[in-house]
Amino acid sequence: SQQGEEDPQALSIQEGENATMNCSYKTSINNLQWYRQNSGRGLVHLILIRSNEREKHSGRLRVTLDTSKKSSSLLITASRAADTASYFCATDLNYGQNFVFGPGTRLSVLP
Amino acid sequence: NAGVTQTPKFQVLKTGQSMTLQCAQDMNHEYMSWYRQDPGMGLRLIHYSVGAGITDQGEVPNGYNVSRSTTEDFPLRLLSAAPSQTSVYFCASTPRGMRETQYFGPGTRLLVL
Numbered sequence: 001s002q003q004g005e006e007d008p009q010a011l012s013i014q015e016g017e018n019a020t021m022n023c024s025y026k027t028s029i030n031n032l033q034w035y036r037q038n039s040g041r042g043l044v045h046l047i048l049i050r051s052n053e054r055e056k057h058s059g060r061l062r063v064t065l066d067t068s069k070k071s072s073s074l075l076i077t078a079s080r081a082a083d084t085a086s087y088f089c090a091t092d093l094n095y096g097q098n099f100v101f102g103p104g105t106r107l108s109v110l111p
Numbered sequence: 112n113a114g115v116t117q118t119p120k121f122q123v124l125k126t127g128q129s130m131t132l133q134c135a136q137d138m139n140h141e142y143m144s145w146y147r148q149d150p151g152m153g154l155r156l157i158h159y160s161v162g163a164g165i166t167d168q169g170e171v172p173n174g175y176n177v178s179r180s181t182t183e184d185f186p187l188r189l190l191s192a193a194p195s196q197t198s199v200y201f202c203a204s205t206p207r208g209m210r211e212t213q214y215f216g217p218g219t220r221l222l223v224l
Binding site for chain 1: 115146152154211216
């Protein structure tokens with residue numbers, strides 16, 4: 001099975017609601033990153049949290065990291081239709097030389 | 112800056128044909144990598160380069176070659192295409208000193224018949 005796995009695989013919410021996605025991983029990491037991918041496009045880096053950090057914020061994004069449980073969560077508050085995309089977590093095993101991506105969560109935000 | 116560019120956007124190959132996927136970046140990034148994305152699998156690392164003249168294998172390197180003769184370019188060669196190589200291919204680059212944030216190209220969709 002994969003190093004990083006997101007949960008749920010798909011999520012559908014109404015505009016204005018919060019969206020929470022989870023990521024679990026198996027081995028020790030240097031940092032964990034979240035990326036967004038709009039349909040037919042490349043991935044866009046959203047936020048990075050280091051292994052010694054527990055929570056990080058960026059605009060409407062909040063990321064937590066629990067290294068004891070080997071898990072992370074991404075919270076998008078007050079979601080918008082433009083947030084509709086796939087979201088991937090990526091674990092950095094070797095300071096940028098070995099990223100492992102999960103299969104992603106497909107988020108649909110309905111207007 | 113154009114960022115990370117990839118060509119072609121879409122390609123159809125027959126089994127056994129060879130081709131090169133092009134990737135270029137104009138940001139003077141040190142680190143470049145190639146991924147393939149298959150449904151339900153996330154991205155898997157094919158090859159990467161930490162600088163001009165230096166390349167290394169990732170998780171799924173078989174059937175692919177790379178070279179890095181300049182900082183800007185990192186082409187991916189399919190030696191003898193197989194249907195299992197049908198996928199979307201992404202190139203990414205990372206700035207010197209910030210080897211933790213990757214900038215992705217728009218991708219190349221490859222279909223091998």
